[in-house]
Amino acid sequence: MALPSSRTGRPGPLWAVPALAFFALFALLPMLIVVGLSFTRWSGIDQPQFTGFDNWAHLADDAQLLPSFRLTVVLTLASWVLQTAVALPLGVWAAAPGRPRAVLAAIWFVPLLMSSAAIAILWGLLLDPNFGLASVLGPLVGVDDGNFIGNPDLALWVCIAVIAWQFVPFHVLLYQGATRRIPETLYEAARLDGASKLQRFRAVTVPQLRNTIVTSSVLMLVGSLTYFEIILILTGGGPGTATRVLPLHMYLEGFSSFDMGYASVIAVLLLVLGTGLSIFVTRVTGYARMDSQTEGM
Amino acid sequence: MRMRRNNGRVVTAAGIAVLSLALAACGSSGPSDSASGGSTGGTDGSTGGSAAGGKGQLWVITDASLNPLQKASVAEFNKSTKSGVTFSVSDFANDPYKQKLQTAIGSANQPDIFYNWGGGNLKQYVDAGQVADITDAVNAAADFKSKLIPSVLDVGTIDGKIYGVPMQGVQPVMLFANADVLKAAGVDAMPTTWDDLQTAITKLKAAKKTPIALAGSQGWTELMWLEYLLDRNGGADVFQKIVGGDKSAWGDPAVTQSLTMIQDLVTEGAFGTNYSSVGYDNQGTLALLAGGKAGFELMGSWEVSALNGNFPKFAKSDSLTWGKFPTVPNGKGDPAAIVGNPSNFYSVTNASKVKEAAEEYLTTQLASDTYVQGLLDVGQVPAITGLEDKVKTGDFADFNAFTYDLVKNAPSFTQSWDQALDAATSQTLLTSLQKVFLKQMTPQQFVDAMSK
Numbered sequence: 001m002a003l004p005s006s007r008t009g010r011p012g013p014l015w016a017v018p019a020l021a022f023f024a025l026f027a028l029l030p031m032l033i034v035v036g037l038s039f040t041r042w043s044g045i046d047q048p049q050f051t052g053f054d055n056w057a058h059l060a061d062d063a064q065l066l067p068s069f070r071l072t073v074v075l076t077l078a079s080w081v082l083q084t085a086v087a088l089p090l091g092v093w094a095a096a097p098g099r100p101r102a103v104l105a106a107i108w109f110v111p112l113l114m115s116s117a118a119i120a121i122l123w124g125l126l127l128d129p130n131f132g133l134a135s136v137l138g139p140l141v142g143v144d145d146g147n148f149i150g151n152p153d154l155a156l157w158v159c160i161a162v163i164a165w166q167f168v169p170f171h172v173l174l175y176q177g178a179t180r181r182i183p184e185t186l187y188e189a190a191r192l193d194g195a196s197k198l199q200r201f202r203a204v205t206v207p208q209l210r211n212t213i214v215t216s217s218v219l220m221l222v223g224s225l226t227y228f229e230i231i232l233i234l235t236g237g238g239p240g241t242a243t244r245v246l247p248l249h250m251y252l253e254g255f256s257s258f259d260m261g262y263a264s265v266i267a268v269l270l271l272v273l274g275t276g277l278s279i280f281v282t283r284v285t286g287y288a289r290m291d292s293q294t295e296g297m
Numbered sequence: 298m299r300m301r302r303n304n305g306r307v308v309t310a311a312g313i314a315v316l317s318l319a320l321a322a323c324g325s326s327g328p329s330d331s332a333s334g335g336s337t338g339g340t341d342g343s344t345g346g347s348a349a350g351g352k353g354q355l356w357v358i359t360d361a362s363l364n365p366l367q368k369a370s371v372a373e374f375n376k377s378t379k380s381g382v383t384f385s386v387s388d389f390a391n392d393p394y395k396q397k398l399q400t401a402i403g404s405a406n407q408p409d410i411f412y413n414w415g416g417g418n419l420k421q422y423v424d425a426g427q428v429a430d431i432t433d434a435v436n437a438a439a440d441f442k443s444k445l446i447p448s449v450l451d452v453g454t455i456d457g458k459i460y461g462v463p464m465q466g467v468q469p470v471m472l473f474a475n476a477d478v479l480k481a482a483g484v485d486a487m488p489t490t491w492d493d494l495q496t497a498i499t500k501l502k503a504a505k506k507t508p509i510a511l512a513g514s515q516g517w518t519e520l521m522w523l524e525y526l527l528d529r530n531g532g533a534d535v536f537q538k539i540v541g542g543d544k545s546a547w548g549d550p551a552v553t554q555s556l557t558m559i560q561d562l563v564t565e566g567a568f569g570t571n572y573s574s575v576g577y578d579n580q581g582t583l584a585l586l587a588g589g590k591a592g593f594e595l596m597g598s599w600e601v602s603a604l605n606g607n608f609p610k611f612a613k614s615d616s617l618t619w620g621k622f623p624t625v626p627n628g629k630g631d632p633a634a635i636v637g638n639p640s641n642f643y644s645v646t647n648a649s650k651v652k653e654a655a656e657e658y659l660t661t662q663l664a665s666d667t668y669v670q671g672l673l674d675v676g677q678v679p680a681i682t683g684l685e686d687k688v689k690t691g692d693f694a695d696f697n698a699f700t701y702d703l704v705k706n707a708p709s710f711t712q713s714w715d716q717a718l719d720a721a722t723s724q725t726l727l728t729s730l731q732k733v734f735l736k737q738m739t740p741q742q743f744v745d746a747m748s749k
Contacts, residue, residue: 044399130590146571236515238516255396257720
């Protein structure tokens with residue numbers, strides 16, 4: 001890592017300029033503007049007015065802030081657990097050769113090709129309690145009237161399931177690719193030692209996928225933290241405020257209440273949370289050290 | 298190296314959360330979208346000044362049946378005006394339009410004439426000093442002014458000054474019903490009193506139907522119940538006080554009384570059990586009504602064209618029926634009063650360089666015979682007096698005549714609250730009301746939340 005680039009033949013800093021410029025223009029600059037906006041009152045019609053720490057003080061008396069934060073934590077953790085639990089085994093399974101696997105892998109890739117809006121509208125129709133799939137499936141799972149997205153206790157979980165439906169294929173793809181790169185010799189050695197299928201999965205596959213698990217987890221965690229399109233279209237944050245997660249709270253404050261200043265405060269909070277979370281995950285898992293998983297082979 | 302790049306990606310992901318806000322910030326100085334309206338030049342083309350001609354922009358909402366009419370009336374004006382000014386029409390989809398207007402007004406890319414909802418929606422632009430006072434121009438065109446239905450023009454009038462004139466049909470809210478379902482359940486007539494409605498609900502429940510279809514996943518459909526009940530219980534003045542900025546008026550006993558009546562309806566199962574999952578935009582309630590699964594639905598007059606678009610057979614049949622919102626016991630309100638969207642409005646921006654031509658367009662075109670007939674032809678009842686005979690034509694002659702009389706005879710036409718109030722208050726109102734319907738909030742808690 002400390003080797004000078006010229007001696008290793010690796011690209012010099014100059015090569016990073018386009019990426020850095022892009023990053024500065026579309027990530028750093030908006031962040032700075034948002035921090036600036038958080039100190040103003042701005043409805044979008046007139047010029048932003050500097051109001052000092054008014055918006056930040058408003059955080060204290062925003063009764064929706066803590067509930068929204070709690071919903072976001074639940075959504076983020078549940079999405080991470082659910083998506084990993086589904087994507088990891090599926091990815092490993094799909095990595096093995098065979099036509100049925102290839103066909104199925106292609107089919108469940110489909111949600112990835114659809115826009116979030118299309119997915120949300122599609123599920124909105126499916127979840128209509130009188131005419132949608134919800135009216136058929138509801139009674140089978142104890143929801144006799146098909147009232148899924150209208151039930152404050154269920155709505156968030158339905159959103160989590162739909163979001164998982166959208167993103168699991170992507171993570172399956174990650175795991176599939178990573179599994180195919182695990183050296184076959186490791187499995188041969190494990191087989192010689194008499195390891196069962198499950199033991200091989202636990203002792204060889206999962207440890208070998210360690211870096212992929214971290215990458216996938218960071219994407220899921222930070223992604224869920226800032227994700228809201230499907231919720232916006234599916235429930236609009238309702239019923240009541242049952243699915244009004246923090247990023248959606250930000251959006252509604254900004255673009256429905258036209259309180260851009262306060263929305264910017266929430267945006268800054270999300271920015272800090274997201275960055276903090278990803279740094280935390282990479283530190284705790286030792287991902288940053290970039291240890292080789294095939295050392296000594 | 299690899300580590301740094303990965304951290305960069307992480308920050309990028311977090312940055313997406315803030316990007317949308319920052320884009321809005323840039324939006325006010327960005328170039329104006331040229332929409333499908335066939336506009337050839339931006340507003341900067343209007344530098345010529347009003348006397349020496351110039352170009353103007355008119356912004357409307359995308360509407361397949363109305364846009365051709367709007368464009369035709371602008372073309373007519375461009376041909377006949379002596380001002381030398383020509384206007385072009387740009388149309389935008391409904392929700393993006395509100396956001397676009399919000400950021401464009403006051404910038405160099407603003408329109409000269411813009412479509413709006415009147416009331417609180419218009420007032421925020423007026424308060425920001427962005428809308429032209431057109432009182433004098435409208436008063437000068439006495440012929441034009443006398444044709445407008447006063448209760449509708451009121452919604453474009455703020456603090457006694459006219460800032461907007463109605464440009465499309467009236468949209469009162471009324472009670473719709475499936476007559477076949479009612480008849481099968483033993484309900485012979487549309488309910489005219491609250492007791493009638495209660496009896497109908499009991500009978501419909503016994504017949505295993507959802508008594509009232511409600512698209513509870515969208516708060517504005519629930520709002521219609523509160524709007525009408527407050528109007529019937531306490532009269533139109535209560536909400537007028539609220540709109541006037543008197544938050545303590547939310548504490549009027551009629552508000553809690555109306556909310557209690559709503560919760561009673563919920564408790565007795567008037568809306569069924571799964572109404573909070575039902576949507577209007579995905580035709581959830583339309584299907585309930587047209588499919589014979591529900592008896593009533595409270596909805597704006599656009600319900601008929603919405604039904605006609607999705608269930609034309611039902612819409613054109615005698616099964617579809619309608620009536621006024623019922624009276625309530627000991628109500629202070631006038632039983633002829635209505636709520637809904639009085640109309641949509643055209644306003645002129647203050648900074649427009651073709652202000653006089655814009656005023657000329659509004660006063661000469663919007664009540665013209667061609668324009669009025671055009672509206673009638675697409676099933677809209679214009680906010681124009683003296684149309685008794687004209688409205689009784691076409692596929693929905695009965696319905697149009699009913700709507701026309703309803704509006705003409707209404708002592709007050711209260712604008713939908715979510716349009717009349719400012720955006721932030723509307724947000725609180727809609728979420729709080731959803732919670733009242735879910736019984737997560739008591740009427741008193743609702744009042745406390747709104748009076749804050």
